[in-house]
Amino acid sequence: MEGSRRRTTAPRARPAATRPTREAGGTAAALPDAGSHGPPRGARSRRGELDGAPAETPRARAAPRRAPARPRDTQPPATDGARAAERPAVPEPQPPADPEAPAVARRPSSRRGGRSTARQPRAPRRSRRERDQLMDVLHALRLRRQETCVSANTVNTVVTRLLRGLGNRESEFEGVEQLNTGSYYEHVKISAPNEFDVMFKLEVPRIQLQEYYDSGAFYLVKFKRIPRGNPFGHFLEGEILSATKMLSKFRKIIKEEVKEIKDIDVTVEEEKPGSPAVTLLIRNPEEISVDIILALESKGSWPESTREGLPIQSWLGTKVRTNLRRDPFYLVPKNAKHGKGFQGQTWRLSFSHTEKYILNNHGTEKKCCESGGVKCCRKACLKLMKYLLERLKQEFQELDAFCSYHVKTAMLHMWTQNPQDSQWEFTNLSFCFDKFLMFFIECLRTEKLDHYFIPKFNLFSRELIDKKSKEFLLKKIEYERNNRFPIFDKF
Incomplete structure (x- = not known):
């Protein structure tokens, strides 16, 4: 910010109405x-x-070649002044988006x-007092290491037992694997480590997506080929894989596995309309909410509606974007709104894993x-x-x-x-x-x-x-x- 307050000593060719934009x-x-x-x-x-720092008193004009260097910044060349005089008196444009x-x-x-x-x-x-206030808030929102360790260990214990139980069952969900997502794993959780999101991802055979009413986000899922003994056969409604039916069976099995956990106080909360999660409530003794989200993993190309999305080329780079789009994408049983209710067959695209990568690798440096x-x-x-x-x-x-x-x-x-x-x-x-x-x-x-x-x-x-x-x-x-x-x- 110091650099943004220091005056340039370049010749005053720029019109008085045109001032460079002050920047962070x-x-x-x-x-x-x-x-x-x-x-x-x-x-x-x-x-x-x-930020509360007083403005500098204007200095006497220095010799043209004695302009002080601005820290962490570069002065525009003096020849810019001539060009600036020809421009209309409007603020300087932002860089091309x-x-x-x-x-x-x-x-x-x-x-x-x-x-x-x-x-x-x-x-x-924006005074120093306000900056100090924001710093005080951030300090208060920091997660305490001891509390975080206790909560995370408890959640990991419960999740591990659920995964083991699902793996030992002869059911459609015996192949699920854990995928941690959400604010805690993105390191932007605030206040207390009392909410966790965990995906139980399940790889599915080759699927075909049909976009739901040009929404871009909601899809009907079909199998390109339905072999005999397809474990998802009884979740089908015609050719469509029903998100509601599959989530209902998943919830039933989770409830049964939770009852087998005797040494931790954990229960399954009531189902929320339209929610793709099975929510666990752990008392440790503080309450911890854990959303278990069933996610279908597809290793095919990302849907067409995402072609112009993830615009990180000028930020994290084209190569990073290309590599991220080669990762699998996921579908969660979040139903599209249909009138006053929900369309029970629909699945919604999820990119929680990509968001976690971006938040944890957010800098150009x-x-x-x-x-x-x-x-x-x-x-x-x-x-x-x-x-x-x-x-x-x-x-x-x-x-x-x-x-x-x-x-x-x-x-x-x-x-x-x-x-x-x-x-x-x-x-x-x-x-x-x-x-x-x-x-x-x-x-x-x-x-x-x-x-x-x-x-x-x-x-x-x-x-x-x-x-x-x-x-x-x-x-x-x-x-x-x-x-x-x-x-x-x-x-």
Whole structure:
């Protein structure tokens, strides 16, 4: 941030109306304001003060060849001044977006910033006090090593016994294997190690997918060839493999195996409509929730709806993307909505394993956040936003439709649009978090949040979340942002 406050001493060929965009980490493009031209209303320019540091007094103009070097940044060549004089007086453009990146949030060019009303008061400067507040919240959200070890050991014991029991049965699920997913294994779990997601993956013979109503995410599953003795034969409805029937049998077997566990207090919770998980409740003595999710593993090519998804070429690289798309993909028994109910035959695509890889290998530099490497604030911003949504949901039932997956998806898009590690330096935490808030607000306003792997699947469509709920969340986030997050003071 120091670099973004120091004045350049290059000749003043640039018009006064054209000012370079202030950026995190001094890179060519700071976190974009979701497509707006100019700084967001309420966000206040960082020209005067950033993170509580006073603005520097303008210096006397130095000799042309004596311009001081900016740390972690490079000054534009002096010849840029001549070219700048010919350009119209508009903010400098952001770097070209990845051609495969989904358009997550757009706004009309006439609107500025992240305010929902023109007369709403401006947000305060990002002061040192606010940065300290965010650091205090992050410290409070850290998982304690001792608690984590106890919880993880208990969960591993239960899961191991379930896998052993399924393997010893002569059933359709005797070949299941464990695949750890979710926030705990992505190292973005907050508050307490009390929720775990575990996939029980089951490889299936060659399957054929039929997209359900152009959704991109939901599919009907057929077998290309049904040999005699197919163990999944009695889950078929015609040629279609029924997700509901298969999940029901899976739940029944899990319940039977849980009853065999005598030395741990574990029970199976009631089935939730539309949920693909069998949820276990472990008392250890604190309650731990474990979602056991049945997943069909397919080693074929990823479906056509994912072709333009996973836009990490300019961030993690084309080679990484190619290798990730060679991995298997998974189908979980999550039913598509059908009227007021669910279509019981449908399966939903899942890329939890790929998301875990990205979150654990998120930097353009291989040593980002590793021992001896530079720490970035990517995951810190994700944790803060997850916590903000979690606290708001605890207070307002109008927000039940939202979940942490919405936050993670929006953050993946934000990382894609701002790929450089220097744009996420930890010293810029309050600035980066504020820009992400603006981005998420814009997604709510435009009712558009594209699935990261399936661009045509809009997670904020009105079929999934009504407009009133999105407007309610938007106002609550704006209130917290404009008033220095009073909800954080309640933890």
